Amino acid sequence: MKFKLHIRQTLEKLLAQEDTDGDKKITVDDKGPKCFLLENETGNSVAIEGTYHLSNLLQELALSKKENTDFAEINLDHIIENPVDRISRKIKDLYWNGLTRTIDADGIRKILEDDKIENTISYLYVPFGDEMVFDYFKKLETTNSKLKVEQLPKNISPEYVLSLNEKPGILALALQIKDNEISGVPFVVPGGRFNEMYGWDSYFIAKGLLIDNKTELALGIAENFKYQIDHYGKILNANRSYYLTRTQPPLYTSLIRDVLEKSNSEIFWIERHLKTAIKEYQTVWMEEGKRLTANGLNRYKAEGIGLPFEVEEGHFDDILEQFAPKHNLSTREFEKKYLRREINEPELDKYFTHDRSMRESGHDTTNRLVAICANLNTVAINSLLYKYETDIAYLIENYFKKEFQYDEHISYSSNYWSSKANSRKEKVNQLCWNAENGIYLDYNFVTEQQHFFDAATTFYPLWAKISTPEQAEILVKNTLPKFKMKGGIAGSTKEAIANLGKNSPVRQWDYPFGWAPHQMLLWEGLLNYNFNDEVQEMVYRWLWLITRNAVDYNGTIPEKFDLEISSHKIFAEYGNVGTEFNYITEEGFGWMNASYQYGLTILREDLKQKLSDLVDPDELFLNN
Structure with missing residues (x-):
C-alpha cells in the first residue's frame, strides 16, 4: 500500500513529536508518544506505532526528501517490513552503493572530502612507473585547484614516508579503460571516517558483495589488491601516504577462491591474480629477518618511523611522558623533536615498531600485542598464511594441472605448496597449541615461550583447517564457552x-x-x-x-x-x-x-x- 504525503511537512511534524532528544533519529531513548497519525492529501489517515515503525517512517521520508519534490508516495509495506528482511534489503540496495568509491574524475571529490586531512591542498600520490595513471591525474589536476598530484619515487624508504606527513594524501588505485573511457576501478570503503580502501576490511566486504550478486565490485577489490601489490609492494593498511610502510592481514587468496565460486572467471584472470598472490607471499611475508622468523613461522613487522600518523594528538602521551623529562622538554615539544629525529630514543623506536606492527595485524589495539607484537609468531598470521599455501596448492591443482609457470624461470607444483602448508601446520600445532588449556596462543620467538592471553584468534586455525578433529572438539566444547556472550x-x-x-x-x-x-x-x-x-x-x-x-x-x-x-x-x-x-x-x-x-x-x-x-x-x- 502506498500513501502520498507532503514529505517535508510530514518529516518536520514527525521529528517535532517523536525526536525528543533532537538527534534527528527516533530511538528507544526518545520519550514521545510513539504513535504518529500519517495523513495523506485526500484526508485518509493511518496510525504508525512503536519505535521501530516510526524510525522506518523517518528513514523513508528522508530518502524521499532527497528527490526534492513536495509530494511523494511512501510504501507502507516498507514501514511495517520485518526487521531481518529490511536490514538485508537496505544492505543490498542502499548501503553497498553508499560505500562504493572510485578514484577518477567522477569519484575524486568524494574521496578527497575527508575530515582526516586539514590541508587546504589535497594530495594525490601516484606510484612510480605507472605513466598512464600519472598522466590521467595530472590532467585532472588542471581542473581542480585544490588537487595536487605527485609521483612517488621508485624506492620508498621509511624516512621518505615520514617526510610525507607534512603533506599527507591519498594513494592512487587502479584505472580501467571501458568503451575508450578511463575510469577508476571501484572499491568499497568501510564507512564513516574510513573513506579509503582498507586491507582486511575489503576481504570481508567482498564476501558480502558476492552474496548480494555484486560480483563486479568484488572483482574491483581483487584488481585493486593486485594493483597495490604490483605498485606499492603490498596490500596496504589503507591507500593513504602514511600507510606505505604497513600491510594488513593477508586474505587475497581467499578472495580469489570466493570470486571463483561466484563467477566464471577466465583462466587468464586466475593466472594473473595467482602470480600476484605468490609475489606478495614471497616478497612481503617470506623475506627472512622481516616478517619471517628463524623458526619458519611469521610475525607482523611494519616498518616506519615515529608515531603512527593516524592517531589523534595525545594518544601516546602516557608513553612519551616517560621520556620527555629526561630531555627537559614538555611532552609536545619532545614529540616534535623525536619525530624530526633530533632526539634518538631506541627504546621508544622499539615501542613504536611493536605498535605499528599491531596496527598491521588489524587488531588496533589490543593488550595482547602492545609493546610485544613484533616478537610474536601470532596464531592469526600463521593461520592466514597456511590458508595462502593451501589456496595456492588448490588453484594450481584444479586450474593448472598441478603445475604452474610463475615466470620463465620458475615453475611451481601443487605439491610444493602443500608441503609448505604441512610444515607450517606442524609448527603451529607444536609451538602455539596449549594442550593443558585447550587453546592456541601466540608464540614469543624471542623468549621461546607461549604468550598467555586468551584471544578470539584462537579460532583462526578452525577457519584455516589447521586443527586436528580432536583439537577442534576441545576448542568448540571447552574454549568457545569462555568467549561466548x-x-x-x-x-x-x-x-x-x-x-x-x-x-x-x-x-x-x-x-x-x-x-x-x-x-x-x-x-x-x-x-x-x-x-x-x-x-x-x-x-x-x-x-x-x-x-x-x-x-x-x-x-x-x-x-x-x-x-x-x-x-x-x-x-x-x-x-x-x-x-x-x-x-x-x-x-x-x-x-x-x-x-x-x-x-x-x-x-x-x-x-x-x-x-x-x-x-x-x-x-x-x-x-x-
Whole structure:
C-alpha cells in the first residue's frame, strides 16, 4: 500500500513529536508518544506505532526528501517490513552503493572530502612507473585547484614516508579503460571516517558483495589488491601516504577462491591474480629477518618511523611522558623533536615498531600485542598464511594441472605448496597449541615461550583447517564457552583482561567488544568441522545483536559492539564508527553489513523467523 504525503511537512511534524532528544533519529531513548497519525492529501489517515515503525517512517521520508519534490508516495509495506528482511534489503540496495568509491574524475571529490586531512591542498600520490595513471591525474589536476598530484619515487624508504606527513594524501588505485573511457576501478570503503580502501576490511566486504550478486565490485577489490601489490609492494593498511610502510592481514587468496565460486572467471584472470598472490607471499611475508622468523613461522613487522600518523594528538602521551623529562622538554615539544629525529630514543623506536606492527595485524589495539607484537609468531598470521599455501596448492591443482609457470624461470607444483602448508601446520600445532588449556596462543620467538592471553584468534586455525578433529572438539566444547556472550564472541576472554590488573587500559579488540571478522571466521571454522548446532547458535547470537540494535536505534549498523551490554554505545578508544548520521544511515558499516548477509546464508529458516521476532538468544539456547 502506498500513501502520498507532503514529505517535508510530514518529516518536520514527525521529528517535532517523536525526536525528543533532537538527534534527528527516533530511538528507544526518545520519550514521545510513539504513535504518529500519517495523513495523506485526500484526508485518509493511518496510525504508525512503536519505535521501530516510526524510525522506518523517518528513514523513508528522508530518502524521499532527497528527490526534492513536495509530494511523494511512501510504501507502507516498507514501514511495517520485518526487521531481518529490511536490514538485508537496505544492505543490498542502499548501503553497498553508499560505500562504493572510485578514484577518477567522477569519484575524486568524494574521496578527497575527508575530515582526516586539514590541508587546504589535497594530495594525490601516484606510484612510480605507472605513466598512464600519472598522466590521467595530472590532467585532472588542471581542473581542480585544490588537487595536487605527485609521483612517488621508485624506492620508498621509511624516512621518505615520514617526510610525507607534512603533506599527507591519498594513494592512487587502479584505472580501467571501458568503451575508450578511463575510469577508476571501484572499491568499497568501510564507512564513516574510513573513506579509503582498507586491507582486511575489503576481504570481508567482498564476501558480502558476492552474496548480494555484486560480483563486479568484488572483482574491483581483487584488481585493486593486485594493483597495490604490483605498485606499492603490498596490500596496504589503507591507500593513504602514511600507510606505505604497513600491510594488513593477508586474505587475497581467499578472495580469489570466493570470486571463483561466484563467477566464471577466465583462466587468464586466475593466472594473473595467482602470480600476484605468490609475489606478495614471497616478497612481503617470506623475506627472512622481516616478517619471517628463524623458526619458519611469521610475525607482523611494519616498518616506519615515529608515531603512527593516524592517531589523534595525545594518544601516546602516557608513553612519551616517560621520556620527555629526561630531555627537559614538555611532552609536545619532545614529540616534535623525536619525530624530526633530533632526539634518538631506541627504546621508544622499539615501542613504536611493536605498535605499528599491531596496527598491521588489524587488531588496533589490543593488550595482547602492545609493546610485544613484533616478537610474536601470532596464531592469526600463521593461520592466514597456511590458508595462502593451501589456496595456492588448490588453484594450481584444479586450474593448472598441478603445475604452474610463475615466470620463465620458475615453475611451481601443487605439491610444493602443500608441503609448505604441512610444515607450517606442524609448527603451529607444536609451538602455539596449549594442550593443558585447550587453546592456541601466540608464540614469543624471542623468549621461546607461549604468550598467555586468551584471544578470539584462537579460532583462526578452525577457519584455516589447521586443527586436528580432536583439537577442534576441545576448542568448540571447552574454549568457545569462555568467549561466548549474548551477542557473539568477544575479542578476548574476561579472564585475560582481569589478569592484566585493574589499571590496564580498555582496548577495543579485547573483552567485552565484538567484531564482525571474528564472528565470520568462527562461523566458517565451525562449518569446516561440522559443528552444525554450534554454528546456528553463534550466527543467531550475532545477527540478533545487529537486528536488536537496528530496531531500537533507527537502523544503526555500527563498526563494533560492546557485548557486555549488547549495545553500540561504546566508551573506549576511537568510539564507534557508523553511529553518527541524520535520519537514515545510507552506508551501514562495511564488514558488519557483510556479516549480516553471510550469517543469513547459514541460518536455518526457523531461526530466521525467531530472529524477526527478536527472541532473546539466551532464552533460545538456554541449555548451551
